Amino acid sequence: xxxxxxxxxxxxxxxxxxxxxxxxxxxxxxxxxxxxxxxxxxxxxxxxxxxxxxxxxxxxxxxxxxxxxxxxxxxxxxxxxxxxxxxxxxxxxxxxxxxxxxxxxxxxxxxxxxxxxxxxxxxxxxxxxxxxxxxxxxxxxxxxxxxxxxxxxxxxxxxxxxxxxxxxxxxxxxxxxxxxxxxxxxxxxxxxxxxxxxxxxxxxxxxxxxxx
Amino acid sequence: xxxxxxxxxxxxxxxxxxxxxxxxxxxxxxxxxxxxxxxxxxxxxxxxxxxxxxxxxxxxxxxxxxxxxxxxxxxxxxxxxxxxxxxxxxxxxxxxxxxxxxxxxxxxxxxxxxxxxxxxxxxxxxxxxxxxxxxxxxxxxxxxxxxxxxxxxxxxxxxxxxxxxxxxxxxxxxxxxxxxxxxxxxxxxxxxxxxxxxxxxxxxxxxxxxxxxxxxxxxxxxxxxxxxxxxxxxxxxxxxxxxxxxxxxxxxxxxxxxxxxxxxxxxxxxxxxxxxxxxxxxxxxxxxxxxxxxxxxxxxx
Numbered sequence: 001x002x003x004x005x006x007x008x009x010x011x012x013x014x015x016x017x018x019x020x021x022x023x024x025x026x027x028x029x030x031x032x033x034x035x036x037x038x039x040x041x042x043x044x045x046x047x048x049x050x051x052x053x054x055x056x057x058x059x060x061x062x063x064x065x066x067x068x069x070x071x072x073x074x075x076x077x078x079x080x081x082x083x084x085x086x087x088x089x090x091x092x093x094x095x096x097x098x099x100x101x102x103x104x105x106x107x108x109x110x111x112x113x114x115x116x117x118x119x120x121x122x123x124x125x126x127x128x129x130x131x132x133x134x135x136x137x138x139x140x141x142x143x144x145x146x147x148x149x150x151x152x153x154x155x156x157x158x159x160x161x162x163x164x165x166x167x168x169x170x171x172x173x174x175x176x177x178x179x180x181x182x183x184x185x186x187x188x189x190x191x192x193x194x195x196x197x198x199x200x201x202x203x204x205x206x207x208x209x210x211x212x
Numbered sequence: 213x214x215x216x217x218x219x220x221x222x223x224x225x226x227x228x229x230x231x232x233x234x235x236x237x238x239x240x241x242x243x244x245x246x247x248x249x250x251x252x253x254x255x256x257x258x259x260x261x262x263x264x265x266x267x268x269x270x271x272x273x274x275x276x277x278x279x280x281x282x283x284x285x286x287x288x289x290x291x292x293x294x295x296x297x298x299x300x301x302x303x304x305x306x307x308x309x310x311x312x313x314x315x316x317x318x319x320x321x322x323x324x325x326x327x328x329x330x331x332x333x334x335x336x337x338x339x340x341x342x343x344x345x346x347x348x349x350x351x352x353x354x355x356x357x358x359x360x361x362x363x364x365x366x367x368x369x370x371x372x373x374x375x376x377x378x379x380x381x382x383x384x385x386x387x388x389x390x391x392x393x394x395x396x397x398x399x400x401x402x403x404x405x406x407x408x409x410x411x412x413x414x415x416x417x418x419x420x421x422x423x424x425x426x427x428x429x430x431x432x433x434x435x436x437x438x439x440x441x442x443x444x445x446x447x448x449x450x451x452x453x454x455x456x457x458x459x460x461x462x463x464x465x466x467x468x469x470x471x472x473x474x475x476x477x478x479x480x481x482x483x484x485x486x487x488x489x490x491x492x493x494x495x496x497x498x499x500x501x502x503x504x505x506x507x508x509x510x511x512x513x
Contacts, residue, residue: 038513039228050227055513064370070314071303090303091296094314096236100371102512106236111296170370184224188511189443191224199228 002080003118004145004175006152006163007054009185011139014039014052021134022056025119029109031206034116035131039199040184040191053185054131054140057082057103057116058166058174065095065104065115073113080145080175081120086112100170108206118142145175155179235508240294242501244287245362246391249384249496251283252324252355253392254399257412259352261396262345265408272400273344274335279399281328288321313368317361324358327351359388372507373440374430383426383503389419390465391496394489401482410477413485416492417473424466427499440510447506458502465495 014037022028022035035056042049059082066074066082073089076082089112096104096113107114119129127133132140143150148157156163156177164181165174183190258276261269292298304318331351334344363380366372393416397409404412435442448458472488475481 033230036230037228038226040224041227042222042224044223064368067311068314068365068368070309070312070318071300071307072309088300088303088307089297090300091298092294092314093236093296094312094365094368097369097508098371100512102371106296172370184222188513189439190219190222191226193226193229193511197225197227200230 001078001147002145002175003123004059004080004143004152004177005056005118006141006155006177006179008139008141008155009051009053009178009180011137012037012052012054013137014050015136017134017136018054018131018140021130022116025122025130026117028114029107029206032105032107032114034114038185042184051182051185053178053181055101055103056131056176057099057118058101058172058176059116059118061173061175062171064098064100064170064172068094068098070094077120079123081118081123082115083117083120084113084115086110086114089113100167100172101174152177229511229513234511235505237294237504237508239501240290242497242504244290244294245384245387245500245504246497247283247286247290248359248362249387249391250395250493251280251287252359253388253390254280254283254395255348255351255355255392256388257392257396257415259348260411260415261400261404261408262348264411265404268404268408269400270341271403272396273341274332275399276396277328277331277335279395281325281332284321284325284328288325313361313364317358317365320354320358320361324351324354327354355388356385359384369507371512373438374434374444374503374507379426379430383423386419386423386426387496387500389415390423390492393419394469394492397485397489401486406480409482409485413473413476413488416488417470420466420470420492423499424462424470427462427466444507444510447509448502453509454502454506457498461495461498461502463495464491465499466492469495 016037019033019035019037026034028034035054038053038055040051040053042051059080063082066076070092071088071090073085074082074095075085091106091111091113093106093113096106104113104115106112122129129142132142141152141155143152145152147153159179162179164178164186165176166186178186254276258269258272261272292301295301304315308315310316327350331344331347334340334347360381363377363384366375366380367377369375393412397412397416431445435445446452448454469488469492472484476484476488
């Protein structure tokens with residue numbers, strides 16, 4: 001079994017329901033996110049549009065975070081999920097530095113690394129991840145990539161040529177796919193970050209250690 | 213930030229992305245790398261001096277080992293201080309993951325500290341220089357991977373394209389040679405004859421030159437190979453936030469010491485050599501800090 005995720009960006013409307021569901025399900029502290037939706041505005045007025053891209057751990061087949069973790073706090077489950085053992089983590093932040101997707105953070109409450117686990121605890125009980133359940137338009141498709149009859153496999157087959165992953169050049173082989181993504185959605189270097197143009201400019205962050 | 217793939221046609225602007233904290237490895241890691249360079253570098257220099265000037269170095273055995281012990285402990289202390297869960301450090305030894313450069317480095321550094329204390333024992337308690345000199349090559353052999361493992365760690369940071377393994381290895385070795393020779397010039401000063409000091413100065417100058425060449429190569433040619441490197445190097449170009457600090461580091465760590473060493477050849481001045489050594493040690497911290505910080509400024513999402 002190899003669990004994977006696919007987001008159909010044609011369907012996502014940026015409601016952030018997945019973000020909230022994730023926060024509630026996993027008790028993610030203030031100022032940190034396991035899953036977040038990035039907005040990128042494209043075009044020049046009046047020909048403008050807003051794109052929405054949910055970003056979470058890519059559960060890479062060749063995960064840099066798993067490789068760099070000195071104590072195996074980050075580890076693979078049999079179903080392909082890259083899981084984290086917060087009791088074992090020493091907080092070296094090597095995984096945060098290694099992840100090319102910026103998906104790992106230091107939890108300010110536990111002072112350990114944390115990230116999306118595809119809701120491994122729910123999956124173990126045969127439930128879908130919280131974000132999948134919360135999505136009102138079924139933009140999140142989750143399932144077994146090794147099973148050609150699974151929804152995710154069918155979706156990938158049905159969208160041949162229009163399935164992307166983030167930063168394929170890194171050789172991480174992500175198990176998180178996007179349909180309908182473009183350079184401005186998936187490449188952080190393809191869009192500008194102009195001061196004052198963010199919808200929320202004053203975000204409170206909690207300290208994650210005396211000097212960080 | 214210069215985003216190299218931004219097209220005027222798309223005019224793409226990020227309007228909401230709660231980017232995760234940028235600076236993950238702060239100045240504590242800079243001190244870690246800087247202190248380790250000195251801690252292993254002085255061992256390399258002691259070995260060289262014992263081979264080339266055995267009559268000059270007798271009294272330097274113990275002080276050099278003490279200096280190495282102090283700086284390696286500074287390195288270990290700051291490594292520990294940078295952990296968010298320092299009391300769990302023992303996990304590295306009881307739940308080791310050997311694909312991680314952190315694990316391998318921690319084991320090697322521990323063995324290195326043990327060997328340093330053995331050398332201190334042989335030198336100070338047993339006063340057995342023969343045994344000391346027989347043990348030292350093994351310590352030197354271990355000092356090489358201890359110096360290099362941080363380069364391995366940085367190259368394991370897949371997200372930070374700037375840190376490539378062959379370059380980082382070379383930079384780490386040159387940093388150890390630079391800081392080791394500089395520290396020995398300060399430590400050995402009056403106890404070494406002019407020839408021995410010249411040898412140390414040569415090593416300092418050559419490692420400064422080679423380090424400068426590496427940084428300039430990266431500065432000029434790096435952007436031609438990788439988009440992320442180009443974006444990161446924008447932080448040390450033009451009005452970039454680290455431009456001044458980068459050039460101060462290059463001048464203080466490499467260019468000025470090189471010039472001063474050339475001047476010392478003419479005047480045969482030990483004071484000028486010591487000034488070069490102090491500048492190299494101070495500048496190395498600045499150089500390492502800039503190189504540590506700039507890849508962390510790049511948004512990953």
